[in-house]
Amino acid sequence: MAVAREVLDDGAVLSMRAVAGRLGVAPNALYSHVEGREGLLDAVLDDLLTALPLPGPTDDPAAGLTALMTATHELLLAHPGLVPHFVARQGSRGANAQRLGEAMRSLLDRGGVHDRTAQDTAIRVLVVHAIGDAAVAAGPDGTGAIDPDRLRASYATGLRWLLRGALRAGEH
Amino acid sequence: MAVAREVLDDGAVLSMRAVAGRLGVAPNALYSHVEGREGLLDAVLDDLLTALPLPGPTDDPAAGLTALMTATHELLLAHPGLVPHFVARQGSRGANAQRLGEAMRSLLDRGGVHDRTAQDTAIRVLVVHAIGDAAVAAGPDGTGAIDPDRLRASYATGLRWLLRGALRAGEH
């Protein structure tokens, strides 16, 4: 998995043969350890999510959500190679992803959004914003065409709008 | 191009060989008419955008933006096969895409957002929301795991939040 991360970090899409080659091993040897390419990507993805800092229970909901979503966005920007897979997986269904979902739900609840369906909507919108922004930023060839600073600024702006809408919707 | 649309509409990703096969033609024959697979996708994509109705100059800005973005979203949902390409192309840089960008800019301007950079940010955020939502909805196997009604509802909610933020930002 470490090698897989290496491979997809320094360019292009992850290929079994690339991982195997870097390990000095035949490509099919990987299949003893991993459930195909998708499985490998899933594993790398969920492993990566471990790095995200969960907000403490004392944090202000809006600040906590901002921090969490910004960290997610940064993480995706740092690993553009697996963003497409992240998109296809609809935000990943791994253990860590669900942990993050629960953290978001809790923050929303403390922010006044008590209805479960409303929480689901807010979570989906926020996640889509993070994933979508990173995906568009990643571009075709891996190198974003847009200035990174502008990119982060527009992401932050969108996030602010969404959070204002989401948290306001929970009042009453 | 019509055949290409057929192919990627009824499942899976578009392959040159599939298009050629459906045309009763050798795969390499396509290269006389199209600049590779990417070129074909670009052409199909931009052609598809022609179908989007431009808002009239009398429309209320918020309503116009809502209609335009909803139509875009629906169009992407209707053709999940090319959403990944749309993502990679950062919303497409074709002629029609630029026409739509101009329409959005004009609506924003009339909605009180006069600063050009602010317009760019708003456009980017709105487009990312539409593309991202459709991309996540498309899922891995082409069949979305989420109920379509819920999907549209959450998209509409996010869009409302974003527009409120974008248009309010233009006041003063």
Place this chain on the structure above:
DNA sequence: AGTTTAGCTGGACGGCGTACAGTTGGCCAC
């Protein structure tokens, strides 16, 4: 009638994910 040329074919190259069968080498029970 002769020449150009658009549009095709056959074949090939390199790359991909992955399945199947067979080999190897370390570990454990006896």
Place this chain on the structure above:
DNA sequence: GTGGCCAACTGTACGCCGTCCAGCTAAACT
């Protein structure tokens, strides 16, 4: 110490992919 087990690996192959090259053919233009 020796026999057997088994995880990990290799060799090979299949079927897919995008794409390039050289050559053919038939229609269009001069």
